[in-house]
Amino acid sequence: MTPGSPLLAARGASRTFGRKRALEPVELEVLDGEALALVGPNGAGKSTLLALLAGALEPSTGRIERRKGARVGWAPQRPAQYGRLSARENLELFARLEGEADAPAVAGQLLESFRLPDEASPSANLSVGNRQRLNLAISLLGSPHVLLLDEPTAALDPEQRRRLWERAAALREAGGAIVFATQNLDELEREASRVAALRDGRLVFAGPLAEYDRFQAESLSA
């Protein structure tokens, strides 16, 4: 993919687990500066689509395209970190794996920024909210251009939610993009610039927020 093309795109990407088709072939693009919300009921395929876009899963059919040089950060719904390592150790490890030049310094900045405890105790002992903060902090390592967040605010307090969306806005202003799965209608209306709706593993809608409201109204009347 060349500059001018989407940052990230699913081209007929589908995913099957055993005999179960979790996601039907999807065509979806992530553009510069946008906040794309993935909506749909539980089991609709949102997390699977995010994992495919992140490269954590390989598509069963189709492909995922990424603009050359575009880096992707991913925060899965269930925190992905080593429970026996402290928050700092997790951040330093993933910073090194991401190729950060000064891993301890980057880890220190993120600990402070996310107000995470800089203690030796294992991250498994952290509160649910702090584990989610650490999950989000790890996703920011490597200065990603696209941030993929799976229900990111579910365990966060209001202050941390505000900070998260501030970071997302800063990323978009810098030309990056954010794709987030959510069940929260307030967040959807406040933060999303575009919506992709999934149902039973199918992409049933993709378009601006205003059109999504109309799509929902028509779906209900039908």
Add this chain to the structure above:
Amino acid sequence: MSRVLLLLRKDLLILRRSPLLAGILIAYPLAIAVLVGLVASYGSAKPRVAFVDEDNLPATVVLGGHRFHVDRTIREVSKNVKLVRLDHDEAERQLRDGRVVAVVTVPPGFVATLRGLVRSPQLELELSRGAISSRVEQQVQALVYSLNRQLQTAYIESNLRYVSLILEGGDGSFIGQPITVLGIAKAQRLLAQMPQTARTRTLLDFLHDARLALANTGDALRSTAHPIELVRVPGRGRTQLLSASVEAYALGLTITFLALLLAAGSLAAERDENVIGRLARGLVGLGHLVWAKIALAAVVALTVGLAIAIAFGTIIEVANVTGGVAWRRLPLLVVGLVLAGGALGALGALLGALAREARSASLVALLVVMPVVFLGLIPPEIVPPAGWLSNALPFVHSVKFFRSALYDLSPWGEVLRESLWLVALGAVFGALARVEARRLLV
């Protein structure tokens, strides 16, 4: 620092954070090794054998002028079995219950037959049908052999008295009946006093030859009784407990247990912690992940294996065991520990990838350890299929490497052969683990 080393460092840090787990992982296989050693040493343990005396053996028996202390004799010759005196019924009951493995019965008339020094008295042996009955039979045979050796002297002396009676003549007894014998010497004198004819000269020649021949009977009888005499040289070398085999098996078993469990558990744990997806999206390839687990197994095998070898060596030094320790061979052992740990780690990684969950992986690894080890303990000459299966697993090659590296005078051929086995098995299991690791992403 490469990504494999980063993951290895992380795994070692996590292991260090779990001292209880690490302690159990080291203590458990050592305990198993000790138990295996105890079971193996049962081969030299004393089975319990009932001794039924139906002839009321006297404290002493005089045979051919020799006095035998029966109890002392039995104690001396029963070094390989624990003899317990029981009556017939109790002995039979204990044999049925398996409390004794055999019953040795001294039947009525035993001593009388023995005193006769003509017929061989009989001991009766009744064996259980257990797995060790053949060994007990051998030991009772050894007991009877030892008794016979002591009795042979009396029998020979008795026979020599008959020879002496034939030579010199005089009064004696046979089967309790008094006899008077002329004797060759007196017969010669009588013949010499008779008129010398061709017949008397022929008889004198015969008696002369017979006397010469019988004069050598003593040596002939003694050498017939002991054509070859076994003389036991005082013990040298290591004790059985500290033998090269026990050390090699202890190393092999401990490393097999550690490497399989750690590699299987830590690979599956990447999925349990939900980290595998984060790693696999370009940070660390699945191949690197498998390599990291193989490296973890190799490092732990090296550390624990060296500690065991040094502990073994120290005990041998302190106890001043003859034969000493081959400290110069430790560098060769290091190579073996790394190769064995790596090959077993690859097998463990394969188990972890197949099981997918850390708990299941640990359980599977635990279940796999024992068959792998016991297959390696079965002599391939006895059960060839066990040998073929065992050859396809790293345990037996690890043990052969350790044994040869530490104690063979010229270990290079064996060490090279087993190294190639370990590398080949590690490569095969590692490749399979890499393929199966994709299942962890689901």
